[in-house]
Amino acid sequence: xxxxxxxxxxxxxxxxxLHIGGLFAxxxxxxxxxxxxGVFYLRIEDTDKKREVENGVTGIVKGIRDFGIKIDEGxxxxxxxxxxxxxxxxxxxxxxxxxxxxxxxxxxxxYPCFCTAEELQAVRExxxxxxxxxxxxxxxxxxxxxxxxxxxxxxxxxxxxxxRLKSPGDxxxxxxxxxxxxxxxxxxxxxxxxxxxxxxxxPTYHFxxxxxxxxxxxxxxxxxxxxxxxxxxxxxxxxxxxxxxPKYAHISPIMKEDEETHGKRKLSKRKDxxxxxSYYHEVGYPNKAVLEYLFTIANSNYEQWRLDNxxxxxxxxxFEFSHMSKAGALFDLVKxxxxxxxxxxxxxxxxxxxxxxxxxxxYNKDFYETLIKDPDYSKSIFAIERGNEKPRKDIAKxxxxxxxxxxxFERPEKYEFPENLSNDDMIQILEEYKKVYNHNDISDDWFPxxxxxxxxxxxxxxxxxxxxxxxQYKGHVGDVSSVIRVAATGRRNTxxxxxxxxxxxxxxxxxRFDLAINKLKED
RNA sequence: AGCGGUAUCGUCUAGUGGUUAGGACGGGAGAUUCUCAUUCUCCAAACAGGGGUUCAAUUCCCCUUACCGCCGCCA
Numbered sequence: 001x002x003x004x005x006x007x008x009x010x011x012x013x014x015x016x017x018l019h020i021g022g023l024f025a026x027x028x029x030x031x032x033x034x035x036x037x038g039v040f041y042l043r044i045e046d047t048d049k050k051r052e053v054e055n056g057v058t059g060i061v062k063g064i065r066d067f068g069i070k071i072d073e074g075x076x077x078x079x080x081x082x083x084x085x086x087x088x089x090x091x092x093x094x095x096x097x098x099x100x101x102x103x104x105x106x107x108x109x110x111y112p113c114f115c116t117a118e119e120l121q122a123v124r125e126x127x128x129x130x131x132x133x134x135x136x137x138x139x140x141x142x143x144x145x146x147x148x149x150x151x152x153x154x155x156x157x158x159x160x161x162x163x164r165l166k167s168p169g170d171x172x173x174x175x176x177x178x179x180x181x182x183x184x185x186x187x188x189x190x191x192x193x194x195x196x197x198x199x200x201x202x203p204t205y206h207f208x209x210x211x212x213x214x215x216x217x218x219x220x221x222x223x224x225x226x227x228x229x230x231x232x233x234x235x236x237x238x239x240x241x242x243x244x245x246p247k248y249a250h251i252s253p254i255m256k257e258d259e260e261t262h263g264k265r266k267l268s269k270r271k272d273x274x275x276x277x278s279y280y281h282e283v284g285y286p287n288k289a290v291l292e293y294l295f296t297i298a299n300s301n302y303e304q305w306r307l308d309n310x311x312x313x314x315x316x317x318x319f320e321f322s323h324m325s326k327a328g329a330l331f332d333l334v335k336x337x338x339x340x341x342x343x344x345x346x347x348x349x350x351x352x353x354x355x356x357x358x359x360x361x362x363y364n365k366d367f368y369e370t371l372i373k374d375p376d377y378s379k380s381i382f383a384i385e386r387g388n389e390k391p392r393k394d395i396a397k398x399x400x401x402x403x404x405x406x407x408x409f410e411r412p413e414k415y416e417f418p419e420n421l422s423n424d425d426m427i428q429i430l431e432e433y434k435k436v437y438n439h440n441d442i443s444d445d446w447f448p449x450x451x452x453x454x455x456x457x458x459x460x461x462x463x464x465x466x467x468x469x470x471x472q473y474k475g476h477v478g479d480v481s482s483v484i485r486v487a488a489t490g491r492r493n494t495x496x497x498x499x500x501x502x503x504x505x506x507x508x509x510x511x512r513f514d515l516a517i518n519k520l521k522e523d
Numbered sequence: 524a525g526c527g528g529u530a531u532c533g534u535c536u537a538g539u540g541g542u543u544a545g546g547a548c549g550g551g552a553g554a555u556u557c558u559c560a561u562u563c564u565c566c567a568a569a570c571a572g573g574g575g576u577u578c579a580a581u582u583c584c585c586c587u588u589a590c591c592g593c594c595g596c597c598a
Contacts, residue, residue: 013598048597117596124595131524134594162596187527198596205598229527229593252529255591263590296547300536303547325536327529328591335535335548345561390561447557454557463557481557493559 005038006220006247009074009213010064011045014056014089018063018277020267020331021224021254024294028251029222030069031298031319038219041074043212044089047202057089063277067287085216090208097203100211100241101163101196109168109240110196112161113143114154135192136164144193163197167236175232180220180249180321182228190232206230210237218246225250225328249321252328254297267331274333284359284398288314289340296339299323341393349383352395356382359398367402370409377503381408384499392495408503411512412490415519418482421475423520429483430517432457439506446498447481454480487516 008029012022033040046052058078073083081088104110127134169189176186196207213221228250238245255264256272267275280290295302295314300323360368371378385392436453451461454477460466466476485497494500501509
């Protein structure tokens, strides 16, 4: 590996649920590794059996991969991994932790503790009453000074126990470390005899973190900032284990404004659908757009870079911790929408079609069937005004497309005809237009024809003429084309009408005009 | 309670011991346009409060406040 290369990792629990904040952390870690020529790996922290979900690894691997985040080593599926430091799943590493733990006990740096949950609870209550700091330490650490004989006997009696660190900390001393994002942080030393190995022999996060990140060669630990408070524990663990400490960078969580309190709060798995990465997939925000958005909150100079380099791949942007925000950003769906619209507007027709199909296949089967029936026709819809110098920005997510394209697949049931014209006027316009309509007209000839016809029927050729002398006209060309537009699509607002008529095809256009005329006659 | 962290337009942020405090999203107005969407122009919009230090503080220091974390055999 090149000099300065960082080894980073993403280490989630196998809940199958990928939080947007988790994706963010994974993304930042991946950038940190790959912009330095290093390695990014995936480790699964399944030390809490209660959290586990069947096939939970798959969901996470897929979630990350879908976003184009490359995992170099570690878990690559539910059971498989690649890389030199396997196993990458903590439940399979029990022996390793036990060995290190045993070493600590032998050196007198850790000890078994037989306290029950009830006893610990009682201690906590007492501490609370005395307004002391809670925790297992000092005089409250009852098992700290058990004799060898006492321990032996309890074990022989089959009493369950955990292994605790015999913390060498001094509450009057402080430790300091340099955080990659937050800068220098100083905190009192850890004095808690934290649990290393739980009753079931599985390590706690703290212990597993120290052992694994050491063994797996992590150089830069990137994780949520809720871990900052645990830093003294971790530093102490590295010290007693005789390991070199990695660098740390603590990321602020992605927040959301709470409707009730108006305060900030973390995006919540339970309350906020947009907390789940799968949400973006479901509604069809392109992965690249989501990543692009994440990048704007990861590095504050990214937006300017994007403005300066609209066509470069985002991988070319140089990610740096120094440009990361110290505070937690509020998640802004509106901004995501804007980024997504811009992104989609730049895709070519085939790309759009491909992505729409991929989305529809999974989340809107009917629409998928509709599109697949005649792929060329479907593509021609998405081709409308695409590739222009100033492309339209009206699709934010694939979920928008069924409604956006509906009138191409269904004849109008309702017509939003303009109110300022009488039915007879509109019938006249349509009848007349049927006569002059030539499906083979090119785009440049098409609109002048509508203008000429408007004039012949007593409408102003252009809105400005009408505005000058409204009493001279029945309306203007806008009213006329409106009638044609509504007759063809049912809607008042659509993209370029010429292109729409071209896509619909001559026969269909004529049929729709007739249907509209009949409808107007009925009313 | 204690221990940490954070604080610039509504949002994401840039920035500096002396600036008309900059940009992006969103909002408003106008222009372009057959509608809509684009595009373009313009506008409104911020240094949490109080003390210091200094000729000068949004910037440095302290306090307060607010918000966020953490205090588990969860991670």
